Structures are given as C-alpha cells and as structure tokens.
Amino acid sequence: MTTATEILVPALPESVADATILAWHKKPGDRVNKGENLVDLETDKVVLEVPAPADGHLSEISMAVGEVVTAATVLGRIGAVGIGSLGGAEVTESAAVTSTPAGAAQASGVVLAPAARRLVKELDLDPAGIPGSGKDGRIHKSDVVAHLDRREASSPIATDADSAAPFTQAPGLSGEAGRPEQRVPMTRLRARVAERLVQAQQTAAILTTFNEVDMQPIMELRNRYKDQFEKVHGVRMGFMSFFVKGAVEALRRFPILNASVDGADIIYHGYYDIGIAVSSPRGLVVPILRNCDQLTMAGVEQGISDFGRKAKDGTLSFEDLTGGTFSITNGGVFGSLLSTPILNPPQSAILGMHKIQERPMVVQGQIVARPMMYLALSYDHRLIDGRDAVQFLVTIKEVLEDPSRLLLGI
Numbered sequence: 001m002t003t004a005t006e007i008l009v010p011a012l013p014e015s016v017a018d019a020t021i022l023a024w025h026k027k028p029g030d031r032v033n034k035g036e037n038l039v040d041l042e043t044d045k046v047v048l049e050v051p052a053p054a055d056g057h058l059s060e061i062s063m064a065v066g067e068v069v070t071a072a073t074v075l076g077r078i079g080a081v082g083i084g085s086l087g088g089a090e091v092t093e094s095a096a097v098t099s100t101p102a103g104a105a106q107a108s109g110v111v112l113a114p115a116a117r118r119l120v121k122e123l124d125l126d127p128a129g130i131p132g133s134g135k136d137g138r139i140h141k142s143d144v145v146a147h148l149d150r151r152e153a154s155s156p157i158a159t160d161a162d163s164a165a166p167f168t169q170a171p172g173l174s175g176e177a178g179r180p181e182q183r184v185p186m187t188r189l190r191a192r193v194a195e196r197l198v199q200a201q202q203t204a205a206i207l208t209t210f211n212e213v214d215m216q217p218i219m220e221l222r223n224r225y226k227d228q229f230e231k232v233h234g235v236r237m238g239f240m241s242f243f244v245k246g247a248v249e250a251l252r253r254f255p256i257l258n259a260s261v262d263g264a265d266i267i268y269h270g271y272y273d274i275g276i277a278v279s280s281p282r283g284l285v286v287p288i289l290r291n292c293d294q295l296t297m298a299g300v301e302q303g304i305s306d307f308g309r310k311a312k313d314g315t316l317s318f319e320d321l322t323g324g325t326f327s328i329t330n331g332g333v334f335g336s337l338l339s340t341p342i343l344n345p346p347q348s349a350i351l352g353m354h355k356i357q358e359r360p361m362v363v364q365g366q367i368v369a370r371p372m373m374y375l376a377l378s379y380d381h382r383l384i385d386g387r388d389a390v391q392f393l394v395t396i397k398e399v400l401e402d403p404s405r406l407l408l409g410i
Contacts, residue, residue, distance in 0.1 A: 004077035005054040007038060012071045016318070019043045020188060021065050021075070023111060026058045032078060039075055044192035046321060047282075047314045056080050065117070111138045113281065120144060135313065140281065189283045200343045205381040208340040211393045213400045215356050215371040218242050221403055233298035239353075240276070241300040243328055243396070245406050247351060248272050248293050250395040251326060254388050258325045260346040261383055269325040275344060276304055277329035280311035286327055286344055287311070287320040332356065332373065341378045348383050351396070352376035 012019065019041040026038055032052040041048040059079035063069055112120060112127055116139045120127050123144075130147045132139035186194070200206065222237055229237040251258040251272055259268045272293045275286040287307040292300065310316045327344045332355040341352040354374045361370040377393045399405045 004079045007075040009069050009071050009073040016043045018068050018070045021067050028058050030058050032058055042188050044188050046316050054078050113140045116140050116144050200345050204343055207381045208378045209389050211375045211397050213373050213397045215373050235301045241297045244292055244300045246396045246399045250392045254392045257349045257392050260348055273323050273325050275324040275327035278307050278311045288324040338374045349379040
C-alpha cells in the first residue's frame, strides 16, 4: 500500500497568523514534479508559493480557493506515480473547487487575480471567455470590467416591451437602474495597509516638514554618464540611487531619524536598511534595501530594479518586506507635486519625493527656469525634534544639489 504525501502550509513568520488560498495550479489527477509550484497563498504582505514535496499525481485537494489556512494545515495530497491517474477513481476534490465558474477556471488553468476572482464569482461569469492582460494571460479586475462593458455594448437595443420589464441586477450588484453599486471585499494586502496607516496615525505624533531641491546638477551628471554607467554595470542610472545615498549621509549626521520607539525606550540602529515604496498589481509594497551604506550606486539601482520586477511578478518574499529603519516614497512617478507621506511603523521618518517641475528661480540675481522638486519629510515628533528634521532635509538638499559631497563625505 502506497502512502500519499501531504501538501502542508509552510511555516509563517511571527507577524503573519494565517493565509488565504489564492490559486491552485494543478487539478486532481495531474502529474506533479517535486519542487513545482502547486498552490499560491496570499498573506498580508506577499504571495507564497507552495512547492510539491514529492513526485507523483495530485490525488486530493483538501482546501479550496478562498479558504483561510494556518501553518502546517494539510492543503492536499500527492499519490505515487500511477495513483490517481486512472479515470479519476482514486481522486477526490473539495466540491467548492469546481462548483463555481471561478473554480472551474482554476481547474482549467485560467489564472485570476484576487479581485477578478471575487467579481467573477459574484457575477457568475465564465472566466474562460475573458481575455487576460496580465502575465501568462492572468485576468485582472480591469479585464472583467472591460468584458462586461463589451458584453453590454454588444447586447441588442431594448424595445419598448423590454423597457417595460422590471429592472434586474446582476448578482453582487445593488442600486437603482443606471446607478449600480458593487461591494467587493478588500484584499488582505489592502486591509493590512489600511490597518497600519491607521495605527501610524493613532500612535505617532506625525509632523511633516518641506523643502525643495534643484535637480539640475544631478540631471546633468546623469545625462553625462548614464550610457557609460549602463554599459559598465548593466543597469540604468536613475534618480533614486542619489536619494538613497543622500538619505544615508543625512542619517549618519542625524541618527535619531534612523531610530525607532519601543515602549519607553529608543532603539538606535547602527545600519541603514531603507524601504523603497514600489507599486505592484496587489497594491503598494515597501521592500527593504539592506545595508545601503555598503552599496555602490549601481548596487542601489540593481536592488531597486530587482524589487520592481519581483513586485510585478508577485515574487517578493517575507525577507524582502520585513525590517527597515527609514523609507523613501516617490509620488512623482504618478505626477504628484506635493504630499505628506505617512510613517511606516515602527520607523520614525519617511522621505517623500515628487514630480520634477520647471519653475522660475533666482540664480545669481537672474530669473531662470530650473528643474525643481519638492521634498517632504514626515517624522514622529515624539522622538524627533523639529530642528533635527529640518536639518536632515537640508542635508539631503545640499548633497543632491552638489553630488560631489557624496564622494567627499562633506
């Protein structure tokens, strides 16, 4: 008698209590290879991949998409090669997996984003007929909405008899005719972000100070060396590496901004792990670029590039998102001219970058157009005095307007 191998939820970090089953990549009876990704688990921070623990055939799916699981929960079982592949006689599966169009899509290999899956389930749609715009045909919420728009546009024009019929709602929608409303549950990531933002507002005494920086010196330096930089290092030279290095220099001079509050104690961090806010299909995430003081400019750019790729592919790990002593966010990529960033607890400060905008400035008595950027520094006033916060931001302004200071350490 051959014993089936259990597929278990892996150990979760201390800060993560449970996970939600996002998608199965195999259906019962399918052949699986050891190490092959079988199921995706969505947590508050990242999507975890659960690899096959052995070769064989997927003989059972015990937990369906959407169910909440904890560490060591049995997700399913793998039978030895040959078991579960003969007509499905020995294959079992939770009815919830295939009882809905979303579950049927999962079994047929169609990959749906969490928001798209909920919408498909609520509206009882067949995802097989929805073109996906994501990687490998992944269907996003916008794809479902576009599909509904196309279906509505192609439907016959209502006659007088049709217009006399009572208004009917699609499942999951409410509201009056022509004014639909839809209730969609938050993703775990969005709920966690909301929780942390409220926590920051309620716990810290957040204050924001502003300054502006003339970006022309950095832009000239970048234009002069960007081609050679990319040729030598294999990565493009952006602006973020200058800001990261500028932040490290300012944090060295004002270590209180690299500290955090723990009860009645202040913890001073002797390292510089900087969180870089990155937009992903699941929302905003803040992966941590570690030991930034030891990285070259190319190392910083490569690390940020890797984070962007991982965020897009959904492959960021817990290690990528934990820790951090300071954060940088760039609303300028979305066109923001000015904002007040919110702290990322337990960090005590965050730097906000913004759009580069040409403005008239007085330079040596002459009015000239200069590429200017507003900088915003939000900080915890319980720990950081206004003087330190202002001088910190002035330091960043000085090293960015004269990048040679970064090389000379002055």
